[in-house]
Amino acid sequence: MTRRIIPVADWAPAQEAMYSEPSSSFSPSRGNPVLYEPIMPSYEARPRAINFSLLRRRPKSLVIESSDTNMAVPFLERHSHIRSESAFVGHSHASKPESSSSLRGIIRRASTSLRVKLHRRPTLTNSSISEEPYLEARPATAHATWHRLRQAASFRQQRPVYGESSEPPNHQLDHLTEAMAALPVPSIGGEPPIIPHNTGAAAKASVAEYLNLSGASSSDQESVSHGLRNKWLAHVPGEECGNDRESGIGITVAGSVSEADLTDSKRASLRTQDGTISRIDFITQLPTELAIQILSHLDASGLMTASQVSWDWRAAVANQHVWRESFLREKTATYATSGPIKPGAGLGVPTVKPSNNWREIYCAREELDRRWKRGEAKPVYLNGHLDSIYCLQFDEFKIITGSRDKTVRIWDMHTYECKLVIGPPEVLSDISVLIDESKQPVHYATLSNNQRVAHSMPALVSFPVHHKASILCLQYDDKILVTGSSDASCIVYKVNSGYRPIRRLRRHDAAVLDLVFDEKHIVTCSKDISICVWDRETGALLRRLRGHAGPVNAVQMRGNTIVSCSGDFRVKLWNIDTGKNIREFAGHTKGLACSQFSEDGRYIASAGNDKVIRIWDANTGECLREMKAHDGLVRSLHIDSVSGRLISGSYDTDIKVFDMESGSQLLDFPKWHASWVLSAKSDYRRIVSTGQDPKILILDFGAGVKGIEALESTERQGSDGGYI
Known part of the structure; x- marks a missing residue:
């Protein structure tokens, strides 16, 4: 059976829609009047809405087609009285001339009977309403736009579906009650309207559309709103009869109530498609x-x-x-x-x-x-030394420095005050060690705005055993402090006894340029191109290592291995137990000034007058990285084995921070010293450096950080901080 769908815009007036091929003129002689009877529509009877009294207006006429001839014969048989009446009229007036008025009368009477017979509602069968196949609503013709609007908006009572009793069959009451629960009920009198939970989908779809168009939602919100909008507007067969598709009332959401009522897009995005998955906090x-x-x-x-x-x-x-x-x-x-x-x-x-x-x-x-x-750090300068500061070491609470003025000074890291000055009697007897010409303390701190703070008057201590020349190197732990000097000797101080000297180490023939110690040994290097290994407990010389062709400017020690660098361009690796040179690293083109060992002994860093920093593999001797670091001699290197940062100081007055892993430069602090940078070290919080100008620079990255003091490891011992 064929069917032609006629758009609303193409609907013809009721009278013209009764013919498949309208003609401009009509004559009874063109055919039998019976052939012009309306034909039964081609579609089957549509089940009515499941309501006791469905508010629907009877259509004015029916859109039919001449091609549906298979339905014409039953129709003519059921309405044979119409044909008899038409024939009788034609016979009684055979002697009279045929006129258009008599023909219009015949058609008018036939149309009247047709409207009575054609729109008889089919009775419901014993099958369940919910099992009826879905059929689209049949479009009804109308003569005017206003009439169609009034018909669609009408709420007047119409003939009930189930006849005069307005009651459905008893065997279908359960289905009707269940279906009625899903339909909205308007307010009657003083009673409020009843709106089911699964309605109002059009408003929800509008909100989702607005969020999608406004761009206010995130990607997951857009996906959720899009998915729910498709569900609200989904066409579900069998549900159109109870839906108001213009307002959205009654449009059933193809999903659960919780999905339709979602207001939090984040929560909706976390929902899984598989409802069987358990969700437990x-x-x-x-x-x-x-x-x-x-x-x-x-x-x-x-x-x-x-x-x-x-x-x-x-x-x-x-x-x-x-x-x-x-x-x-x-x-x-x-x-x-x-x-x-x-x-x-x-x-x-x-x-x-x-x-x-x-x-x-x-x-x-x-x-x-x-x-x-x-690279955000607070700079603080500590003043007090009278000449170049060659060496330093610091921890969380103190800084110890050695200077060309022959003194060792101990500073409080938190208050920036100088606590103790150790030196020869002839130096400490000069009042200029404590106050300047204007009678102001020479020990003070300078902030970034040149404000002077933390003025202090440190204790002066002179011992019979002291250095008579510049302090070139030092190292301390919680038990001893060891210093090396241009007077070719080293002095060991006992920390817990107020830094009293306990022994002097003599064997070098020239200035002691660098030193290092551990629990067993003290290792020193000198301008005399030798390296000495001492017993820490007794101070006895264990062995003297020779092999460099120039001054040995730096030494470091890890376990039983010593690394040294010299003005002969070479970096050498020594076994401390046998005294043998086990490896040599060649590559630098000028004299070396500094070298460092990583704590695990895997990496060696070296630099010098060629202005290049090289990272070596200590096990293979391979050069891993070369970094063109500075514009002047690189005087100081420090490997922070915890963070992997490499700190360098140069005669170009710059302090730089490099990444050991990649060799890339991380930070640069140019011109923070007025002259050569002689020493630079760091820990997890600070960089501390010294130079030819008699100032100590502290770059504090933790200044002002809430709770930064909680990172400190040990508490101070005594009011003097363990300095004396």
Whole structure:
């Protein structure tokens, strides 16, 4: 059976729609009047809406086609009385001339009967209403746009579907009751309207469309709104009869009520398509110990995000065990050490104590790392030395410096005050050591705005055993301080006895240029091109190493291995037990001034007068990286084995920071010294450098960071900080 769909714009007036081929003129002689009877429509009877009284207006006429001839015969048989009446009229007036008025009368009477017979509603069968096939609504013709609008908006009572009783068959009452629950009921009298949960989809689709067009939603919100909009506007067979498709009332959402009522796009985006997957808040369901153990595997960023999930998660994240485990895992990794950082070692990991606020400690460390990346540091200059400062070492609480003025001075890292001056009697007896010509203290700190702070009057100490020339090198630990001088000797001081000298080491024939020690040995190098190995406990000379052709300017030691560099362009590796030269590193084109050993002994850094820094593999002797670092002689190198940063100081007055792994330059502090940079070292928080100008430069990356003091490892011992 063929069917032609006629668009609304093509609907003809009712009278013209009754013919398949309208003609401009009509004559009864052109055919039998019976052939012009309306033909039954080609589509089947459509089930009515499942309502006791469906508000629908009877159509004016029917759109028919001449091609549907298979339906014409039953129709003519059922309405044979119409044909008889037409024939009788034609016979009685055979003697009269045929006129258009008599023909119009015949058609008018036939049309009247047709309207009565044609629109008889089919009765419902015993089959369930819900099982009826879906059919589109039949378009009804109308003579005017206003009439169609009035017909669509009419709420007048029409003939009930089920006849005069307005009652459905008993066997279908259950289906009708179930279907009625899904339809909206307008307010009647003082009663409020009843609106089912699955309606109002058009408004929701409009909101989703607005969010999509306005660009206010994120990518996941757009996907959710798009998906729900498609569900709201989906065409579901069998549901059109109860839907108002203009307003959206009654449009059934093809999904659950919870999906249709979603207001949080983030929550909707996390929904999985498989509804069988269980969704359990494991933090609240698991025992507290297990929840804390799971959360401790997150880093700081993950923990901050987790704390915003819910109050229960926030409470679990606030546990100090979570932050402690996360901090110790994330912040104890190192670049070139034999293992992770041990708490309390002075490397930015505090001693584990019950009173620690690990969340604050973690946040302070994160901010400190960000400042290192951005190069944000507070500069402070310490004044007091009277001549060039050749060497330094510092920790979290103090700085110890050695100068050409023959003195060793100890400074408080936090207050910037000078606490102690150790030197020969003839130097300390001069009042200029403490005050200047204007009677102002010579020991003070200068901030970036040239403001003078922390004026101090340090204690002056002179011992019978002292240096008579410049202090060129030094190193200390918690037990001893060792200094080397241009007077060709080294002095060992006992820290806990107020830095009293306990022995002098003599064997070199020229200035001691550098030194290093561990638990067993003290190693010194000299202008006399030799290296001496001493017993730390007794001060006895164990062996003297020779092999360089020029002054040995620097030494470092790791385990039983010594690395040295010289003005002969060579870097050499020695076995401390046998005294043999086990490897030589060639590549520099000019004399070397400094060398460094990584803590794990894998890498060696060297630099000098060729202005190039080279990184070597200590095991193979291969040059891993070459860095054109400075415009002048590179006088100082320091490897921070924890962070992998390499600090360099040069005669070009610049201080630079490089990445050991890639060789790239990270930071540059140009012209921060008025003259040559002679020494530069760093830890997790600061860079401290000295130069030919008698000032100590502190670049503090942690200044002003909340809780930065919590990263410090040990507490001060006594009011003097353990200096005297």
